[in-house]
Amino acid sequence: MLVTPQELASAIASILADLVAARGSDIVVTEQDTQVERPKNREHGDWASNAAMKFAKRIGANPRELAQEIADRAASIDGVARAEIAGPGFINITLDAASAGETARRVVEQGEAYGRGDALAGQNINLEFVSANPTGPLHMGHTRWAALGDSTARVLRAAGAAVTSEYYINDAGAQMEKFGRSVLAAALGEEAPADAYPGEYIQSLGARIREGIPNLPELAANDRAAALAEAQELGYQLQLAEIKDSLERFNVHFDVYFSERTLHAAGPNGEPSPIEAAVDRLREQGHVFEEDGAIWVRTTDFGDDKDRVFTRGNGIYTYFAADAAYYLSKMDRGFGEKIYLLGADHHGYIGRLTAIAGAAGDDIETDITVLIGQLVNLNGARLSKRAGNIVELDDLLEWLGSDALRYWLARYPADSPLALEGDKLRSRSNDNPVFYVQYAHARTCAVDRNAAAAGVDRSAFAPELLTHETETDLLGKLQEYPGIVAGAAELREPHRVARFLEELAAAYHRWYDNCRVIPMGEEPVEDLHRTRLWLNDAAGQVLRNGLDLVGVSAPERL
Numbered sequence: 113m114l115v116t117p118q119e120l121a122s123a124i125a126s127i128l129a130d131l132v133a134a135r136g137s138d139i140v141v142t143e144q145d146t147q148v149e150r151p152k153n154r155e156h157g158d159w160a161s162n163a164a165m166k167f168a169k170r171i172g173a174n175p176r177e178l179a180q181e182i183a184d185r186a187a188s189i190d191g192v193a194r195a196e197i198a199g200p201g202f203i204n205i206t207l208d209a210a211s212a213g214e215t216a217r218r219v220v221e222q223g224e225a226y227g228r229g230d231a232l233a234g235q236n237i238n239l240e241f242v243s244a245n246p247t248g249p250l251h252m253g254h255t256r257w258a259a260l261g262d263s264t265a266r267v268l269r270a271a272g273a274a275v276t277s278e279y280y281i282n283d284a285g286a287q288m289e290k291f292g293r294s295v296l297a298a299a300l301g302e303e304a305p306a307d308a309y310p311g312e313y314i315q316s317l318g319a320r321i322r323e324g325i326p327n328l329p330e331l332a333a334n335d336r337a338a339a340l341a342e343a344q345e346l347g348y349q350l351q352l353a354e355i356k357d358s359l360e361r362f363n364v365h366f367d368v369y370f371s372e373r374t375l376h377a378a379g380p381n382g383e384p385s386p387i388e389a390a391v392d393r394l395r396e397q398g399h400v401f402e403e404d405g406a407i408w409v410r411t412t413d414f415g416d417d418k419d420r421v422f423t424r425g426n427g428i429y430t431y432f433a434a435d436a437a438y439y440l441s442k443m444d445r446g447f448g449e450k451i452y453l454l455g456a457d458h459h460g461y462i463g464r465l466t467a468i469a470g471a472a473g474d475d476i477e478t479d480i481t482v483l484i485g486q487l488v489n490l491n492g493a494r495l496s497k498r499a500g501n502i503v504e505l506d507d508l509l510e511w512l513g514s515d516a517l518r519y520w521l522a523r524y525p526a527d528s529p530l531a532l533e534g535d536k537l538r539s540r541s542n543d544n545p546v547f548y549v550q551y552a553h554a555r556t557c558a559v560d561r562n563a564a565a566a567g568v569d570r571s572a573f574a575p576e577l578l579t580h581e582t583e584t585d586l587l588g589k590l591q592e593y594p595g596i597v598a599g600a601a602e603l604r605e606p607h608r609v610a611r612f613l614e615e616l617a618a619a620y621h622r623w624y625d626n627c628r629v630i631p632m633g634e635e636p637v638e639d640l641h642r643t644r645l646w647l648n649d650a651a652g653q654v655l656r657n658g659l660d661l662v663g664v665s666a667p668e669r670l
Contacts, residue, residue: 213575292344
């Protein structure tokens with residue numbers, strides 16, 4: 113019996129493939145060609161397909177005649193009440209009540225697995241995001257990349273992909289040396305260097321370093337370089353631990369924290385470092401040349417705006433060299449697609465990273481994706497007292513909470529500029545989408561509690577009784593969910609899940625206002641009440657599943 117639009121699309125694809133073959137054509141028909149959608153006018157049925165119009169010209173058929181042939185066969189599909197044609201060749205399909213209502217049982221029985229599929233099965237993806245320098249606390253810009261990156265990883269996994277979420281720690285180079293000088297001066301009570309990092313957090317790190325290295329003053333007096341190295345390393349470890357703690361409290365989890373320093377380190381037996389080995393590997397691909405004593409990679413072969421320097425004439429490796437070695441590391445670890453989620457000021461990295469992929473022998477159309485996120489502005493946010501010149505993630509979490517931040521940041525495309533209102537994020541009203549969705553879930557839990565008290569259970573299930581207009585609408589939304597997840601994963605757009613949840617919550621609230629799970633007064637408990645409890649619980653399950661994909665909790669009470 114048909115339940116989901118994906119199953120209906122598959123059935124139509126099979127019908128159309130037979131009709132195409134019968135006309136002597138070898139055109140391949142897939143489920144992607146026969147996707148169905150909810151008609152705007154519900155009098156036109158539960159689902160609509162334009163498959164006949166898409167294929168008629170290709171096989172030399174009249175669109176309406178082809179649509180009629182498809183409709184005639186579709187009408188005999190188990191669970192379809194009728195299939196009719198309209199306009200130039202649309203096919204409108206109405207499911208029988210039992211078939212539509214069966215969705216509720218499927219959702220409840222599958223539980224957390226409902227909505228998960230295999231659209232991306234077999235794909236091994238590396239997703240890198242945030243990757244902030246470990247020289248200070250995470251700020252509001254990092255907040256958006258963290259929310260989007262983690263939600264993207266969740267929807268990719270829900271679609272069957274194997275995903276490794278990765279944080280690239282920029283723990284080598286000039287910014288780390290500057291950080292070391294800053295924290296050493298703070299630990300010794302010295303005047304800060306002219307180029308020191310600002311903010312009270314440096315003084316706090318300095319105090320903790322002084323505690324962790326009691327002999328630091330003596331060491332600095334005898335060997336300043338050694339004191340700097342120890343202070344820098346401890347400060348780095350302390351700051352990185354703070355970053356990880358902030359991310360965990362934001363419900364953002366990384367599988368790998370990859371240290372840039374490992375790219376510069378030689379092997380245990382004196383083997384070349386990954387950066388040193390990278391130039392030889394790129395040379396084997398035929399894209400390396402030398403000029404003016406420097407080593408270059410001909411990245412213009414892959415659309416970059418200029419060729420990139422790998423090693424300067426003085427033998428110093430460039431940032432590009434580290435990027436190339438890092439990309440090769442991802443290849444060596446077996447990742448097919450490498451996704452980079454970068455900030456708004458990183459547009460120049462698109463050509464550069466794509467060129468690295470091409471020079472390394474990857475397919476730049478399928479093996480690398482660079483997503484650029486836009487900045488976010490939050491009205492009412494205050495600059496951090498610790499960091500001085502930024503809005504800290506920790507302060508945002510204390511002010512707004514993880515759920516509000518995660519949801520609001522997840523409900524917009526990454527490339528859209530975003531201005532949020534702090535008061536709205538904090539409000540407990542239907543104007544606040546996260547509250548609206550969470551309230552719908554809490555309502556499903558309240559219905560469960562009240563049903564148990566009234567003696568209503570799920571001991572019977574009669575889906576043919578779910579005939580109220582709001583029940584049809586709610587069931588239709590539940591049927592859409594697996595397709596929403598698959599689409600969000602394929603397009604790398606988790607905001608589609610958040611927007612769907614708002615539509616589902618609205619459908620649930622309308623149903624709640626019109627259909628009773630608990631009998632009125634002394635009315636007996638009937639199978640309709642028991643079946644509606646299945647529908648209530650199915651709605652709650654999908655709300656939970658969807659909220660989990662955007663990293664937001666599903667409270668049982670609000």
